[in-house]
Amino acid sequence: MDTVVKEAAVARFLSEYPQMAQTAFDHPALPGRTDVDWSRIPGCPAGIPVLLRSLLDEVVGPAALPVLENVLMNSVFHMSPVMPAALPFLIRLAAVPDIAVRSDLIEILVVAAELSLPVDADDEHQVLLFGKDDDHPEREWCRTAFAAHASALRALLEDGSLPDGLISVDDRERLLGVVESRRSPS
Numbered sequence: 001m002d003t004v005v006k007e008a009a010v011a012r013f014l015s016e017y018p019q020m021a022q023t024a025f026d027h028p029a030l031p032g033r034t035d036v037d038w039s040r041i042p043g044c045p046a047g048i049p050v051l052l053r054s055l056l057d058e059v060v061g062p063a064a065l066p067v068l069e070n071v072l073m074n075s076v077f078h079m080s081p082v083m084p085a086a087l088p089f090l091i092r093l094a095a096v097p098d099i100a101v102r103s104d105l106i107e108i109l110v111v112a113a114e115l116s117l118p119v120d121a122d123d124e125h126q127v128l129l130f131g132k133d134d135d136h137p138e139r140e141w142c143r144t145a146f147a148a149h150a151s152a153l154r155a156l157l158e159d160g161s162l163p164d165g166l167i168s169v170d171d172r173e174r175l176l177g178v179v180e181s182r183r184s185p186s
Contacts, residue, residue: 006071007045013054013067014047020054020064021047027056029092036085044082045071052089061101069108077130079115084141087112091149095156103166109153110171113178116142143178150179 014021033049048071054064074080087109094105116139119130133139146153156162157172167175 003043006043009067009070010045010047010051013064014050017054017060017063020057020060021050025053029096030089033089038085041085042081048082048086055093055101056096056099058100061099065101065104072108077115078136079112079138079142081138083112084138084145087142087145088149091152091156095152095159097161106167110174112142113146113174115139116146116178146178153179
């Protein structure tokens with residue numbers, strides 16, 4: 001998705017929900033969101049901290065989620081450079097028990113885990129679909145972000161209060177796999 005289109009979608013969201021930008025709000029899942037220099041990330045529209053905060057609102061969260069998803073993804077097979085910076089917040093937000101968009105956040109984490117896997121340069125089909133790793137440094141950045149927040153991700157996956165079926169066995173393995181892959185020597 002084009003950066004201009006992403007910026008327009010974020011601006012539209014901010015104009016529809018101005019109270020989200022005007023409300024001072026701290027939450028344990030969001031420390032540091034305003035400290036990230038989002039403007040230095042290629043293709044990152046302003047307003048990401050507000051979108052992240054909006055995910056916690058029961059009414060506004062479902063409207064903020066697709067806007068954020070569009071910012072985080074460049075296409076079905078490619079994450080944007082924003083994804084690695086957003087991952088710590090998404091992991092912590094997915095651990096919030098009563099968040100309305102919790103299952104969607106877990107799906108985003110699973111997609112990020114899947115798309116952050118290295119591409120076999122000898123597999124023409126994989127390279128055609130996903131591109132070469134050298135052309136997509138966000139994959140390695142995501143693996144690094146997952147590794148840096150492995151304890152929070154494991155805590156989420158081991159949370160006994162998760163509703164049955166919220167994380168499938170396959171999705172749990174994908175999320176654990178991206179953490180475990182960083183433990184082994186490259």
